[in-house]
Amino acid sequence: MVIIYAETWNKKFKKTTFEAVNYGARCSKEIGTEAIAVVFGECDSHLADLGNHGADRIIHIQGIEQFEPFSFATVLSDIAKEFNGKLIIVNGTANGKSLIGVMSSLLSSSAISNVTELPVNYEPINVHRSAFSSKGIEKCSSKSNCTILGIVPNSIGIISLEDIESIIEVRNIISKGKTIFGESQNESGNVPLPEAERVVSAGRGMKGPENWGIITELAEVLNAGTACSKPVSDIGWRPHSEHVGQTGIQINPQLYIAIGISGAIQHLAGVSRSKTIVVINNDPEAPFFKAADYGIIGDAFDVVPRLTEAIKSFQK
């Protein structure tokens, strides 16, 4: 069996949850088995939507509402044992990253994180993953019966599979958590960075936090997440959660627009996997241009508002 952690956020499936389910379903077809999606807590999204992405069976866990690494990992591991799990698929989100190590120990299974493709082989599981902060690709082989794969959100995409009328099973489970979580709060824009398909990012070239309006406006018309370089979050112009790079969040959106960012090696390490990179910088020698697909040499304060307008007219 292939078991997938079907993550919810505010009682709805994350967009990347469908990608994980789809990934798991594609693996299960290759192995000749079935895909089981596991959902925790109250859920306002239609469970059947997971079937449309390939889940044969959906196990809806009731009684555990809030994320806690041990309680979630224990439930997923128990399901993996019950169904003789061959693969467990978890997204590389904040929650997913908290689970993968815990589960690997609970199950004595190998855990391969940062996976960017479907496995190359299934006997044993051989799979490519990103390593050295996107400066290398590692081919990794699992030596255990069950393998946990942490996949990089947005890196694999969704293909359409035959719609499945999935079996839905509800289970009531008492939580086995070790920590007591309090309230969570959101600080960045509407689109969480790790799953954003488009990201607008800006650096010290913006001169000060009061100038971020043109950045958020561009992000809004593109329905993009906003990000920043490290010094920008260090000085407090933007929240920590927007810092991308080697020591920040690593992202791989379809489109990354870098404005007033020089393109230091540590910055590139977190964004170089983006499919298309646009750089706007007034210094033609800025190293970022070497890593870009498209570049505009110019003053951000002049270029960005005009780009926003141009996209608006294109969208009409």
Added chain:
Amino acid sequence: MKILVCISHVPDTTSKIKFTSDGHSLDKDGVQFVINPYDEFGLTKALQLKEEHGGVVSVITFGDSDVEQTLRKALAIGADDAYRLDGVPNDGIQTSQELAFFIKENEFDLIICGQESIDYNGGIVPGALAANLNLPFINACIGLEINDNVANTVRETDGGKETASANLPIIIAGKKGLVEEKELRIPNMRGIMTARSKTLKVIELSGAKSLSESISFSAPPEKKAVKIISSENIEELVRLLNEESKVI
């Protein structure tokens, strides 16, 4: 309070990463190794907690003798003693089991890891260690306070944060925010001198096995040359994003 900081020894962030010609491993030629940046935040936090509550800060690395320079640096920054698990780790599971073996014999109130090692980007060790030791675990920890026997923490979520608390002992995987960049401690002359007389103990492995292996490494595909678009012709960029890259 007894605090253990688990440190991985990784290429400096400015390193150009190359692989050996057989593709089996990292080409270490000309690469500088440093304390994993995430672990640097953890080490400074440990030293601050020691100043506040008293206690001992130990550091540990699983690695061959090359990692001793990194442990010496941690001692120079202020750790009280250092341990090296003598061997070459093959994966996160093996590493977590060897660390767990050591921790069971030595007992700590707080174990601080980093969110991930910037070399292999595994992010496996801290959670696996927590499950192995059956201790509470906070990943992506960006805030930590200890009051009496309780750890009050803040964890980063996707685009936000949340608080969590648990009784000690606890394992956290930290990152920037645990302390601020400007608080990070660096070795001073006195620290470097006293580091020489601190203990760095080499420990034999318990024999834990890895469950995965690297087959090969390769460089990511090269980017095509950049297309420069005149700032007077922004519509052209919009057209390319739509027609050529199909991203809008």
